[in-house]
Amino acid sequence: MTAEKTIDGxxxxxxxxxxxxxGVTVSTLHFYESKGLIASTRNAGNQRRFxxxxxxxxAxxxxxxRTGIPLAEIKNALGRYPPNSKLTAAQWREMxxxxxxxLNLRIRTLEALRDSLDNCIGCGCLSLNDCPLRNPDDTLGLDGPGPRILEARRGQR
Structure with missing residues (x-):
């Protein structure tokens, strides 16, 4: 299929x-467009063109x-520039x-999680009085023994 040219060439x-x-699916592109991350136009046959x-x-x-930046943050960053624009080096540095x-905060959080996993045997709240991952300061222990988080999800709390 031959690519079309837009009015601006x-x-x-x-x-x-x-x-x-x-490398993304069509449904992902529709999703990105619905979230305002990318924009398309329509041709005379009402087909999307990008x-x-x-x-x-x-990209x-x-x-x-992949680095864990939420779509809202991505949209906020990209939203400072015209849709589908080629960022200059200065704009890229700014973004x-x-x-x-x-990212630094996310890295520190992931490092803390990685370093805490050695003390966890899975659910943790069955064997540890204080689970720093899911139950800081054992607040769920006040409700009784066992996997309180799982019971709360099933409405048994």
Whole structure:
């Protein structure tokens, strides 16, 4: 299929082409669009068309998601620039520095979780008086013995 050109001369891709090139499903692209992360236009036949630059936005979204950045944060960061735009080096530095503290906090949290897992045998609340992962200061122990979190989920609390 030959790519169409938009009014401004930019290459235009179908949703299938974007899915294939970006490695995400069509339903993911619909989801990203519904959340305002990417934008499309419609051609005369009412079919979605995306500028080729959308591939950069999707790459940023995928990398950010892999690092644990929530979609709301990604949208906030990308929302500072026109949809599907090519970020300049300065804009990229600005966006990445805004994520830096969030990522550093996430890293510290993951390191603490990793270091605490050695003391946990799974559910923890059956064998430990104080589970730092799920039951800080043993607050659930005040309700009685056993896996209180699981019982609360089943409405047995």
């Amino acid at each position: 930019m290459r235009s891709l179908t949703i299938g082409e974007v899915a294939k090139r970006s 500028p080729a630059l959308v591939l950069r936005s999707i 940023i979204i995928k990398v950010a998601q 990445s520095s805004a994520w830096r503290e969030s």
